[in-house]
Amino acid sequence: MDFQSPTTWADALAAKAEHPDAVPVSGGTDVMVEINFGHRTPPRLLDLTRVPELATWERDGDRVRLGAGVTYARVITELARELPGLAVAARTVGSPQIRNRGTVGGNLGAASPAGDSHPPLLATGAEIELASVRGERRVAAAEFYTGPKRSVLAADELIAAVHIPVATGPQQFCKVGTRNAMVISVTAFALALQPGARTVGTGIGSAAPTPRPATDAAAFLAAELDWDSGAPVGQDVLHEFGRLVRDAAAPIDDVRGSAAYRLHALAVLARRALTWAWDEYRTTDTRSAA
Known part of the structure:
Protein backbone atom coordinates (compact mmCIF):
# COMPACT_ATOMS: atom_id res chain seq x y z
CA MET A 1 0.00 0.00 0.00
CA ASP A 2 1.42 3.37 -1.05
CA PHE A 3 1.21 6.39 1.22
CA GLN A 4 1.28 10.09 0.33
CA SER A 5 1.28 13.01 2.76
CA PRO A 6 1.00 16.38 1.00
CA THR A 7 1.59 19.56 2.97
CA THR A 8 -0.41 21.98 0.81
CA TRP A 9 -3.93 21.93 -0.58
CA ALA A 10 -2.62 22.31 -4.13
CA ASP A 11 -0.39 19.27 -3.69
CA ALA A 12 -3.29 17.28 -2.20
CA LEU A 13 -5.50 18.04 -5.21
CA ALA A 14 -2.68 17.20 -7.60
CA ALA A 15 -2.08 13.88 -5.85
CA LYS A 16 -5.77 12.99 -6.00
CA ALA A 17 -5.88 13.89 -9.71
CA GLU A 18 -2.86 11.70 -10.40
CA HIS A 19 -4.17 8.82 -8.29
CA PRO A 20 -8.00 8.85 -8.24
CA ASP A 21 -7.99 5.51 -6.41
CA ALA A 22 -6.19 7.05 -3.41
CA VAL A 23 -8.32 6.99 -0.25
CA PRO A 24 -8.18 10.26 1.73
CA VAL A 25 -7.38 9.96 5.43
CA SER A 26 -7.88 12.76 7.93
CA GLY A 27 -8.66 11.42 11.40
CA GLY A 28 -8.62 7.84 10.14
CA THR A 29 -11.41 6.87 12.51
CA ASP A 30 -13.37 5.10 9.74
CA VAL A 31 -10.79 4.16 7.12
CA MET A 32 -8.22 2.65 9.50
CA VAL A 33 -10.87 0.55 11.23
CA GLU A 34 -11.92 -0.91 7.87
CA ILE A 35 -8.28 -1.61 6.95
CA ASN A 36 -7.47 -3.18 10.32
CA PHE A 37 -10.45 -5.53 10.04
CA GLY A 38 -9.61 -6.44 6.46
CA HIS A 39 -12.79 -4.88 5.08
CA ARG A 40 -10.87 -2.55 2.80
CA THR A 41 -7.49 -2.74 1.06
CA PRO A 42 -6.96 0.53 -0.81
CA PRO A 43 -3.93 0.66 -3.10
CA ARG A 44 -2.97 4.09 -1.79
CA LEU A 45 -3.67 6.34 1.20
CA LEU A 46 -3.71 10.12 0.90
CA ASP A 47 -2.96 11.59 4.32
CA LEU A 48 -4.51 15.08 4.64
CA THR A 49 -3.57 15.79 8.25
CA ARG A 50 -0.60 17.95 7.25
CA VAL A 51 -2.65 20.29 5.03
CA PRO A 52 -3.16 23.40 7.20
CA GLU A 53 -5.95 24.89 5.08
CA LEU A 54 -8.27 22.02 6.03
CA ALA A 55 -7.89 22.57 9.79
CA THR A 56 -9.32 26.10 9.89
CA TRP A 57 -12.78 27.61 10.15
CA GLU A 58 -14.03 31.13 9.66
CA ARG A 59 -17.29 33.02 9.94
CA ASP A 60 -18.39 34.97 6.90
CA GLY A 61 -21.53 36.91 7.72
CA ASP A 62 -24.33 34.49 8.52
CA ARG A 63 -22.39 31.35 7.58
CA VAL A 64 -19.47 29.37 8.91
CA ARG A 65 -16.96 27.83 6.52
CA LEU A 66 -15.82 24.73 8.38
CA GLY A 67 -12.63 23.20 7.02
CA ALA A 68 -12.93 19.49 6.32
CA GLY A 69 -10.11 18.76 8.78
CA VAL A 70 -11.62 20.51 11.81
CA THR A 71 -12.15 17.91 14.52
CA TYR A 72 -15.30 17.15 16.47
CA ALA A 73 -13.56 18.31 19.64
CA ARG A 74 -13.00 21.74 18.12
CA VAL A 75 -16.59 21.97 16.93
CA ILE A 76 -17.67 21.36 20.53
CA THR A 77 -15.31 23.87 22.12
CA GLU A 78 -15.17 26.57 19.45
CA LEU A 79 -18.49 26.50 17.60
CA ALA A 80 -21.19 25.52 20.09
CA ARG A 81 -22.77 28.98 19.83
CA GLU A 82 -22.71 29.29 16.04
CA LEU A 83 -23.49 25.64 15.24
CA PRO A 84 -25.27 24.22 18.31
CA GLY A 85 -26.91 21.27 16.52
CA LEU A 86 -23.64 20.07 15.06
CA ALA A 87 -21.91 20.59 18.41
CA VAL A 88 -24.51 18.45 20.20
CA ALA A 89 -24.05 15.71 17.59
CA ALA A 90 -20.27 15.96 17.91
CA ARG A 91 -20.53 15.26 21.64
CA THR A 92 -22.12 11.88 20.87
CA VAL A 93 -19.32 10.72 18.58
CA GLY A 94 -17.20 7.94 20.03
CA PRO A 113 -26.20 6.56 6.72
CA ALA A 114 -25.34 6.33 10.44
CA GLY A 115 -22.90 9.25 10.48
CA ASP A 116 -23.78 11.57 13.36
CA SER A 117 -22.91 14.82 11.58
CA HIS A 118 -25.29 14.23 8.68
CA PRO A 119 -28.67 15.01 10.36
CA PRO A 120 -27.61 18.47 11.65
CA LEU A 121 -26.04 19.32 8.30
CA LEU A 122 -29.33 18.46 6.60
CA ALA A 123 -31.40 20.32 9.19
CA THR A 124 -29.39 23.52 8.78
CA GLY A 125 -29.22 23.47 5.00
CA ALA A 126 -25.45 23.08 4.82
CA GLU A 127 -23.49 22.98 1.59
CA ILE A 128 -20.43 20.83 0.95
CA GLU A 129 -17.51 22.43 -0.91
CA LEU A 130 -15.81 19.97 -3.26
CA ALA A 131 -12.57 20.67 -5.08
CA SER A 132 -10.29 19.16 -7.70
CA VAL A 133 -7.65 20.45 -10.08
CA ARG A 134 -10.61 21.13 -12.41
CA GLY A 135 -12.14 23.65 -10.01
CA GLU A 136 -14.57 23.91 -7.11
CA ARG A 137 -18.29 23.33 -6.65
CA ARG A 138 -20.82 23.34 -3.85
CA VAL A 139 -23.45 20.68 -3.26
CA ALA A 140 -26.41 20.93 -0.88
CA ALA A 141 -26.26 18.36 1.90
CA ALA A 142 -29.61 16.94 0.78
CA GLU A 143 -28.09 16.18 -2.66
CA PHE A 144 -24.69 14.95 -1.49
CA TYR A 145 -25.61 11.37 -0.54
CA THR A 146 -26.46 8.93 -3.33
CA GLY A 147 -26.57 5.58 -1.50
CA PRO A 148 -25.12 3.66 1.45
CA LYS A 149 -21.55 4.96 1.79
CA ARG A 150 -21.82 6.66 -1.59
CA SER A 151 -21.87 10.33 -2.52
CA VAL A 152 -21.56 12.69 -5.48
CA LEU A 153 -17.79 12.99 -4.96
CA ALA A 154 -15.98 12.46 -8.25
CA ALA A 155 -12.92 10.22 -8.28
CA ASP A 156 -10.56 13.19 -8.46
CA GLU A 157 -12.36 15.37 -5.89
CA LEU A 158 -11.69 16.06 -2.23
CA ILE A 159 -13.94 17.65 0.39
CA ALA A 160 -12.57 21.10 1.15
CA ALA A 161 -15.10 22.49 3.63
CA VAL A 162 -18.70 22.65 4.75
CA HIS A 163 -20.64 25.90 4.62
CA ILE A 164 -23.19 25.99 7.45
CA PRO A 165 -25.65 28.79 8.30
CA VAL A 166 -25.15 30.27 11.75
CA ALA A 167 -27.99 29.29 14.08
CA THR A 168 -30.79 31.83 14.43
CA GLY A 169 -32.86 29.68 16.77
CA PRO A 170 -32.70 26.53 18.88
CA GLN A 171 -31.23 23.36 17.40
CA GLN A 172 -31.34 19.82 18.75
CA PHE A 173 -29.87 16.43 17.96
CA CYS A 174 -30.68 13.11 19.56
CA LYS A 175 -29.95 9.50 18.77
CA VAL A 176 -30.62 6.00 20.03
CA GLY A 177 -27.82 3.49 20.43
CA THR A 178 -27.07 0.35 22.36
CA ARG A 179 -25.24 2.52 24.90
CA ASN A 180 -24.50 6.21 25.45
CA ALA A 181 -20.93 6.34 24.16
CA MET A 182 -18.70 4.77 21.50
CA VAL A 183 -21.66 3.45 19.58
CA ILE A 184 -23.05 3.65 16.06
CA SER A 185 -26.55 5.08 16.14
CA VAL A 186 -29.56 2.85 15.67
CA THR A 187 -31.36 5.97 14.48
CA ALA A 188 -30.88 9.71 14.90
CA PHE A 189 -32.74 12.96 14.34
CA ALA A 190 -31.84 16.64 14.14
CA LEU A 191 -34.08 19.69 14.30
CA ALA A 192 -33.33 23.36 13.60
CA LEU A 193 -35.81 26.17 14.24
CA GLN A 194 -35.37 29.29 12.11
CA PRO A 195 -37.55 31.97 13.72
CA GLY A 196 -36.70 34.78 11.32
CA ALA A 197 -37.86 32.83 8.29
CA ARG A 198 -40.42 30.89 10.35
CA THR A 199 -39.16 27.65 8.88
CA VAL A 200 -37.99 24.35 10.30
CA GLY A 201 -35.11 22.11 9.25
CA THR A 202 -34.93 18.38 9.86
CA GLY A 203 -32.46 15.55 9.35
CA ILE A 204 -32.83 11.79 9.74
CA GLY A 205 -29.89 9.44 10.24
CA SER A 206 -29.51 5.65 10.22
CA ALA A 207 -33.07 5.05 9.04
CA ALA A 208 -32.79 4.97 5.25
CA PRO A 209 -30.19 4.14 2.58
CA THR A 210 -28.95 7.71 2.94
CA PRO A 211 -29.34 10.49 5.50
CA ARG A 212 -32.42 12.49 4.51
CA PRO A 213 -34.62 15.40 5.58
CA ALA A 214 -38.23 14.94 6.69
CA THR A 215 -39.62 17.56 4.32
CA ASP A 216 -43.34 17.10 4.98
CA ALA A 217 -42.80 17.05 8.73
CA ALA A 218 -40.82 20.30 8.57
CA ALA A 219 -43.48 22.06 6.50
CA PHE A 220 -46.25 20.87 8.80
CA LEU A 221 -44.46 22.02 11.93
CA ALA A 222 -43.51 25.43 10.55
CA ALA A 223 -47.17 26.13 9.88
CA GLU A 224 -48.37 24.86 13.27
CA LEU A 225 -45.93 26.64 15.59
CA ASP A 226 -47.09 29.89 17.16
CA TRP A 227 -43.93 31.86 16.48
CA ASP A 228 -45.32 35.10 17.93
CA SER A 229 -46.60 34.01 21.31
CA GLY A 230 -44.50 30.91 21.80
CA ALA A 231 -47.56 29.02 22.97
CA PRO A 232 -46.91 25.41 24.02
CA VAL A 233 -47.06 22.78 21.31
CA GLY A 234 -50.16 20.63 21.65
CA GLN A 235 -50.00 16.87 21.94
CA ASP A 236 -51.78 16.47 18.60
CA VAL A 237 -49.07 18.52 16.85
CA LEU A 238 -46.31 16.62 18.64
CA HIS A 239 -47.69 13.26 17.60
CA GLU A 240 -48.41 14.31 14.02
CA PHE A 241 -44.90 15.69 13.70
CA GLY A 242 -43.48 12.42 15.01
CA ARG A 243 -45.65 10.45 12.58
CA LEU A 244 -44.52 12.52 9.59
CA VAL A 245 -40.87 12.14 10.56
CA ARG A 246 -41.37 8.41 10.90
CA ASP A 247 -43.08 8.24 7.51
CA ALA A 248 -40.10 9.95 5.88
CA ALA A 249 -37.80 7.08 6.89
CA ALA A 250 -37.15 3.80 5.12
CA PRO A 251 -35.14 1.67 7.57
CA ILE A 252 -33.99 -1.93 7.38
CA ASP A 253 -33.47 -4.74 9.87
CA ASP A 254 -29.82 -5.21 10.83
CA VAL A 255 -27.67 -6.26 13.78
CA ARG A 256 -28.25 -2.94 15.57
CA GLY A 257 -32.05 -2.91 15.41
CA SER A 258 -35.16 -3.80 13.49
CA ALA A 259 -36.91 -1.53 11.04
CA ALA A 260 -39.96 -1.46 13.29
CA TYR A 261 -37.91 -0.36 16.27
CA ARG A 262 -36.19 2.33 14.25
CA LEU A 263 -39.52 3.76 13.10
CA HIS A 264 -40.88 3.82 16.63
CA ALA A 265 -37.70 5.34 18.05
CA LEU A 266 -37.53 7.98 15.32
CA ALA A 267 -41.02 9.25 16.14
CA VAL A 268 -40.04 9.45 19.81
CA LEU A 269 -36.81 11.30 19.01
CA ALA A 270 -38.68 13.77 16.81
CA ARG A 271 -41.15 14.59 19.59
CA ARG A 272 -38.32 14.85 22.10
CA ALA A 273 -36.23 17.16 19.91
CA LEU A 274 -39.24 19.38 19.23
CA THR A 275 -40.08 19.62 22.93
CA TRP A 276 -36.53 20.58 23.86
CA ALA A 277 -36.14 23.09 21.03
CA TRP A 278 -39.52 24.75 21.55
CA ASP A 279 -39.01 25.03 25.30
CA GLU A 280 -35.73 26.79 24.61
CA TYR A 281 -37.42 29.08 22.09
CA ARG A 282 -40.16 30.01 24.56
CA THR A 283 -37.78 30.80 27.40
CA THR A 284 -35.01 32.71 25.60
CA ASP A 285 -34.76 35.87 23.55
CA THR A 286 -34.77 33.96 20.26
CA ARG A 287 -38.46 34.84 19.94
CA SER A 288 -37.44 38.40 19.17
CA ALA A 289 -36.09 37.18 15.84
CA ALA A 290 -39.46 35.83 14.75
Missing part, protein backbone atom coordinates in the same frame (compact mmCIF):
# COMPACT_ATOMS: atom_id res chain seq x y z
CA SER A 95 -14.79 8.64 22.85
CA PRO A 96 -12.71 11.76 23.61
CA GLN A 97 -9.86 10.18 21.64
CA ILE A 98 -12.11 9.72 18.60
CA ARG A 99 -13.47 13.26 18.89
CA ASN A 100 -9.91 14.59 18.98
CA ARG A 101 -9.14 12.85 15.67
CA GLY A 102 -12.42 12.49 13.79
CA THR A 103 -13.63 15.24 11.47
CA VAL A 104 -16.88 16.33 9.85
CA GLY A 105 -15.15 16.11 6.48
CA GLY A 106 -14.21 12.51 7.16
CA ASN A 107 -17.77 11.72 8.19
CA LEU A 108 -18.99 13.16 4.90
CA GLY A 109 -16.37 11.26 2.93
CA ALA A 110 -17.49 7.97 4.48
CA ALA A 111 -21.13 8.88 3.69
CA SER A 112 -22.45 6.26 6.07
Whole structure:
Protein backbone atom coordinates (compact mmCIF):
# COMPACT_ATOMS: atom_id res chain seq x y z
CA MET A 1 0.00 0.00 0.00
CA ASP A 2 1.42 3.37 -1.05
CA PHE A 3 1.21 6.39 1.22
CA GLN A 4 1.28 10.09 0.33
CA SER A 5 1.28 13.01 2.76
CA PRO A 6 1.00 16.38 1.00
CA THR A 7 1.59 19.56 2.97
CA THR A 8 -0.41 21.98 0.81
CA TRP A 9 -3.93 21.93 -0.58
CA ALA A 10 -2.62 22.31 -4.13
CA ASP A 11 -0.39 19.27 -3.69
CA ALA A 12 -3.29 17.28 -2.20
CA LEU A 13 -5.50 18.04 -5.21
CA ALA A 14 -2.68 17.20 -7.60
CA ALA A 15 -2.08 13.88 -5.85
CA LYS A 16 -5.77 12.99 -6.00
CA ALA A 17 -5.88 13.89 -9.71
CA GLU A 18 -2.86 11.70 -10.40
CA HIS A 19 -4.17 8.82 -8.29
CA PRO A 20 -8.00 8.85 -8.24
CA ASP A 21 -7.99 5.51 -6.41
CA ALA A 22 -6.19 7.05 -3.41
CA VAL A 23 -8.32 6.99 -0.25
CA PRO A 24 -8.18 10.26 1.73
CA VAL A 25 -7.38 9.96 5.43
CA SER A 26 -7.88 12.76 7.93
CA GLY A 27 -8.66 11.42 11.40
CA GLY A 28 -8.62 7.84 10.14
CA THR A 29 -11.41 6.87 12.51
CA ASP A 30 -13.37 5.10 9.74
CA VAL A 31 -10.79 4.16 7.12
CA MET A 32 -8.22 2.65 9.50
CA VAL A 33 -10.87 0.55 11.23
CA GLU A 34 -11.92 -0.91 7.87
CA ILE A 35 -8.28 -1.61 6.95
CA ASN A 36 -7.47 -3.18 10.32
CA PHE A 37 -10.45 -5.53 10.04
CA GLY A 38 -9.61 -6.44 6.46
CA HIS A 39 -12.79 -4.88 5.08
CA ARG A 40 -10.87 -2.55 2.80
CA THR A 41 -7.49 -2.74 1.06
CA PRO A 42 -6.96 0.53 -0.81
CA PRO A 43 -3.93 0.66 -3.10
CA ARG A 44 -2.97 4.09 -1.79
CA LEU A 45 -3.67 6.34 1.20
CA LEU A 46 -3.71 10.12 0.90
CA ASP A 47 -2.96 11.59 4.32
CA LEU A 48 -4.51 15.08 4.64
CA THR A 49 -3.57 15.79 8.25
CA ARG A 50 -0.60 17.95 7.25
CA VAL A 51 -2.65 20.29 5.03
CA PRO A 52 -3.16 23.40 7.20
CA GLU A 53 -5.95 24.89 5.08
CA LEU A 54 -8.27 22.02 6.03
CA ALA A 55 -7.89 22.57 9.79
CA THR A 56 -9.32 26.10 9.89
CA TRP A 57 -12.78 27.61 10.15
CA GLU A 58 -14.03 31.13 9.66
CA ARG A 59 -17.29 33.02 9.94
CA ASP A 60 -18.39 34.97 6.90
CA GLY A 61 -21.53 36.91 7.72
CA ASP A 62 -24.33 34.49 8.52
CA ARG A 63 -22.39 31.35 7.58
CA VAL A 64 -19.47 29.37 8.91
CA ARG A 65 -16.96 27.83 6.52
CA LEU A 66 -15.82 24.73 8.38
CA GLY A 67 -12.63 23.20 7.02
CA ALA A 68 -12.93 19.49 6.32
CA GLY A 69 -10.11 18.76 8.78
CA VAL A 70 -11.62 20.51 11.81
CA THR A 71 -12.15 17.91 14.52
CA TYR A 72 -15.30 17.15 16.47
CA ALA A 73 -13.56 18.31 19.64
CA ARG A 74 -13.00 21.74 18.12
CA VAL A 75 -16.59 21.97 16.93
CA ILE A 76 -17.67 21.36 20.53
CA THR A 77 -15.31 23.87 22.12
CA GLU A 78 -15.17 26.57 19.45
CA LEU A 79 -18.49 26.50 17.60
CA ALA A 80 -21.19 25.52 20.09
CA ARG A 81 -22.77 28.98 19.83
CA GLU A 82 -22.71 29.29 16.04
CA LEU A 83 -23.49 25.64 15.24
CA PRO A 84 -25.27 24.22 18.31
CA GLY A 85 -26.91 21.27 16.52
CA LEU A 86 -23.64 20.07 15.06
CA ALA A 87 -21.91 20.59 18.41
CA VAL A 88 -24.51 18.45 20.20
CA ALA A 89 -24.05 15.71 17.59
CA ALA A 90 -20.27 15.96 17.91
CA ARG A 91 -20.53 15.26 21.64
CA THR A 92 -22.12 11.88 20.87
CA VAL A 93 -19.32 10.72 18.58
CA GLY A 94 -17.20 7.94 20.03
CA SER A 95 -14.79 8.64 22.85
CA PRO A 96 -12.71 11.76 23.61
CA GLN A 97 -9.86 10.18 21.64
CA ILE A 98 -12.11 9.72 18.60
CA ARG A 99 -13.47 13.26 18.89
CA ASN A 100 -9.91 14.59 18.98
CA ARG A 101 -9.14 12.85 15.67
CA GLY A 102 -12.42 12.49 13.79
CA THR A 103 -13.63 15.24 11.47
CA VAL A 104 -16.88 16.33 9.85
CA GLY A 105 -15.15 16.11 6.48
CA GLY A 106 -14.21 12.51 7.16
CA ASN A 107 -17.77 11.72 8.19
CA LEU A 108 -18.99 13.16 4.90
CA GLY A 109 -16.37 11.26 2.93
CA ALA A 110 -17.49 7.97 4.48
CA ALA A 111 -21.13 8.88 3.69
CA SER A 112 -22.45 6.26 6.07
CA PRO A 113 -26.20 6.56 6.72
CA ALA A 114 -25.34 6.33 10.44
CA GLY A 115 -22.90 9.25 10.48
CA ASP A 116 -23.78 11.57 13.36
CA SER A 117 -22.91 14.82 11.58
CA HIS A 118 -25.29 14.23 8.68
CA PRO A 119 -28.67 15.01 10.36
CA PRO A 120 -27.61 18.47 11.65
CA LEU A 121 -26.04 19.32 8.30
CA LEU A 122 -29.33 18.46 6.60
CA ALA A 123 -31.40 20.32 9.19
CA THR A 124 -29.39 23.52 8.78
CA GLY A 125 -29.22 23.47 5.00
CA ALA A 126 -25.45 23.08 4.82
CA GLU A 127 -23.49 22.98 1.59
CA ILE A 128 -20.43 20.83 0.95
CA GLU A 129 -17.51 22.43 -0.91
CA LEU A 130 -15.81 19.97 -3.26
CA ALA A 131 -12.57 20.67 -5.08
CA SER A 132 -10.29 19.16 -7.70
CA VAL A 133 -7.65 20.45 -10.08
CA ARG A 134 -10.61 21.13 -12.41
CA GLY A 135 -12.14 23.65 -10.01
CA GLU A 136 -14.57 23.91 -7.11
CA ARG A 137 -18.29 23.33 -6.65
CA ARG A 138 -20.82 23.34 -3.85
CA VAL A 139 -23.45 20.68 -3.26
CA ALA A 140 -26.41 20.93 -0.88
CA ALA A 141 -26.26 18.36 1.90
CA ALA A 142 -29.61 16.94 0.78
CA GLU A 143 -28.09 16.18 -2.66
CA PHE A 144 -24.69 14.95 -1.49
CA TYR A 145 -25.61 11.37 -0.54
CA THR A 146 -26.46 8.93 -3.33
CA GLY A 147 -26.57 5.58 -1.50
CA PRO A 148 -25.12 3.66 1.45
CA LYS A 149 -21.55 4.96 1.79
CA ARG A 150 -21.82 6.66 -1.59
CA SER A 151 -21.87 10.33 -2.52
CA VAL A 152 -21.56 12.69 -5.48
CA LEU A 153 -17.79 12.99 -4.96
CA ALA A 154 -15.98 12.46 -8.25
CA ALA A 155 -12.92 10.22 -8.28
CA ASP A 156 -10.56 13.19 -8.46
CA GLU A 157 -12.36 15.37 -5.89
CA LEU A 158 -11.69 16.06 -2.23
CA ILE A 159 -13.94 17.65 0.39
CA ALA A 160 -12.57 21.10 1.15
CA ALA A 161 -15.10 22.49 3.63
CA VAL A 162 -18.70 22.65 4.75
CA HIS A 163 -20.64 25.90 4.62
CA ILE A 164 -23.19 25.99 7.45
CA PRO A 165 -25.65 28.79 8.30
CA VAL A 166 -25.15 30.27 11.75
CA ALA A 167 -27.99 29.29 14.08
CA THR A 168 -30.79 31.83 14.43
CA GLY A 169 -32.86 29.68 16.77
CA PRO A 170 -32.70 26.53 18.88
CA GLN A 171 -31.23 23.36 17.40
CA GLN A 172 -31.34 19.82 18.75
CA PHE A 173 -29.87 16.43 17.96
CA CYS A 174 -30.68 13.11 19.56
CA LYS A 175 -29.95 9.50 18.77
CA VAL A 176 -30.62 6.00 20.03
CA GLY A 177 -27.82 3.49 20.43
CA THR A 178 -27.07 0.35 22.36
CA ARG A 179 -25.24 2.52 24.90
CA ASN A 180 -24.50 6.21 25.45
CA ALA A 181 -20.93 6.34 24.16
CA MET A 182 -18.70 4.77 21.50
CA VAL A 183 -21.66 3.45 19.58
CA ILE A 184 -23.05 3.65 16.06
CA SER A 185 -26.55 5.08 16.14
CA VAL A 186 -29.56 2.85 15.67
CA THR A 187 -31.36 5.97 14.48
CA ALA A 188 -30.88 9.71 14.90
CA PHE A 189 -32.74 12.96 14.34
CA ALA A 190 -31.84 16.64 14.14
CA LEU A 191 -34.08 19.69 14.30
CA ALA A 192 -33.33 23.36 13.60
CA LEU A 193 -35.81 26.17 14.24
CA GLN A 194 -35.37 29.29 12.11
CA PRO A 195 -37.55 31.97 13.72
CA GLY A 196 -36.70 34.78 11.32
CA ALA A 197 -37.86 32.83 8.29
CA ARG A 198 -40.42 30.89 10.35
CA THR A 199 -39.16 27.65 8.88
CA VAL A 200 -37.99 24.35 10.30
CA GLY A 201 -35.11 22.11 9.25
CA THR A 202 -34.93 18.38 9.86
CA GLY A 203 -32.46 15.55 9.35
CA ILE A 204 -32.83 11.79 9.74
CA GLY A 205 -29.89 9.44 10.24
CA SER A 206 -29.51 5.65 10.22
CA ALA A 207 -33.07 5.05 9.04
CA ALA A 208 -32.79 4.97 5.25
CA PRO A 209 -30.19 4.14 2.58
CA THR A 210 -28.95 7.71 2.94
CA PRO A 211 -29.34 10.49 5.50
CA ARG A 212 -32.42 12.49 4.51
CA PRO A 213 -34.62 15.40 5.58
CA ALA A 214 -38.23 14.94 6.69
CA THR A 215 -39.62 17.56 4.32
CA ASP A 216 -43.34 17.10 4.98
CA ALA A 217 -42.80 17.05 8.73
CA ALA A 218 -40.82 20.30 8.57
CA ALA A 219 -43.48 22.06 6.50
CA PHE A 220 -46.25 20.87 8.80
CA LEU A 221 -44.46 22.02 11.93
CA ALA A 222 -43.51 25.43 10.55
CA ALA A 223 -47.17 26.13 9.88
CA GLU A 224 -48.37 24.86 13.27
CA LEU A 225 -45.93 26.64 15.59
CA ASP A 226 -47.09 29.89 17.16
CA TRP A 227 -43.93 31.86 16.48
CA ASP A 228 -45.32 35.10 17.93
CA SER A 229 -46.60 34.01 21.31
CA GLY A 230 -44.50 30.91 21.80
CA ALA A 231 -47.56 29.02 22.97
CA PRO A 232 -46.91 25.41 24.02
CA VAL A 233 -47.06 22.78 21.31
CA GLY A 234 -50.16 20.63 21.65
CA GLN A 235 -50.00 16.87 21.94
CA ASP A 236 -51.78 16.47 18.60
CA VAL A 237 -49.07 18.52 16.85
CA LEU A 238 -46.31 16.62 18.64
CA HIS A 239 -47.69 13.26 17.60
CA GLU A 240 -48.41 14.31 14.02
CA PHE A 241 -44.90 15.69 13.70
CA GLY A 242 -43.48 12.42 15.01
CA ARG A 243 -45.65 10.45 12.58
CA LEU A 244 -44.52 12.52 9.59
CA VAL A 245 -40.87 12.14 10.56
CA ARG A 246 -41.37 8.41 10.90
CA ASP A 247 -43.08 8.24 7.51
CA ALA A 248 -40.10 9.95 5.88
CA ALA A 249 -37.80 7.08 6.89
CA ALA A 250 -37.15 3.80 5.12
CA PRO A 251 -35.14 1.67 7.57
CA ILE A 252 -33.99 -1.93 7.38
CA ASP A 253 -33.47 -4.74 9.87
CA ASP A 254 -29.82 -5.21 10.83
CA VAL A 255 -27.67 -6.26 13.78
CA ARG A 256 -28.25 -2.94 15.57
CA GLY A 257 -32.05 -2.91 15.41
CA SER A 258 -35.16 -3.80 13.49
CA ALA A 259 -36.91 -1.53 11.04
CA ALA A 260 -39.96 -1.46 13.29
CA TYR A 261 -37.91 -0.36 16.27
CA ARG A 262 -36.19 2.33 14.25
CA LEU A 263 -39.52 3.76 13.10
CA HIS A 264 -40.88 3.82 16.63
CA ALA A 265 -37.70 5.34 18.05
CA LEU A 266 -37.53 7.98 15.32
CA ALA A 267 -41.02 9.25 16.14
CA VAL A 268 -40.04 9.45 19.81
CA LEU A 269 -36.81 11.30 19.01
CA ALA A 270 -38.68 13.77 16.81
CA ARG A 271 -41.15 14.59 19.59
CA ARG A 272 -38.32 14.85 22.10
CA ALA A 273 -36.23 17.16 19.91
CA LEU A 274 -39.24 19.38 19.23
CA THR A 275 -40.08 19.62 22.93
CA TRP A 276 -36.53 20.58 23.86
CA ALA A 277 -36.14 23.09 21.03
CA TRP A 278 -39.52 24.75 21.55
CA ASP A 279 -39.01 25.03 25.30
CA GLU A 280 -35.73 26.79 24.61
CA TYR A 281 -37.42 29.08 22.09
CA ARG A 282 -40.16 30.01 24.56
CA THR A 283 -37.78 30.80 27.40
CA THR A 284 -35.01 32.71 25.60
CA ASP A 285 -34.76 35.87 23.55
CA THR A 286 -34.77 33.96 20.26
CA ARG A 287 -38.46 34.84 19.94
CA SER A 288 -37.44 38.40 19.17
CA ALA A 289 -36.09 37.18 15.84
CA ALA A 290 -39.46 35.83 14.75
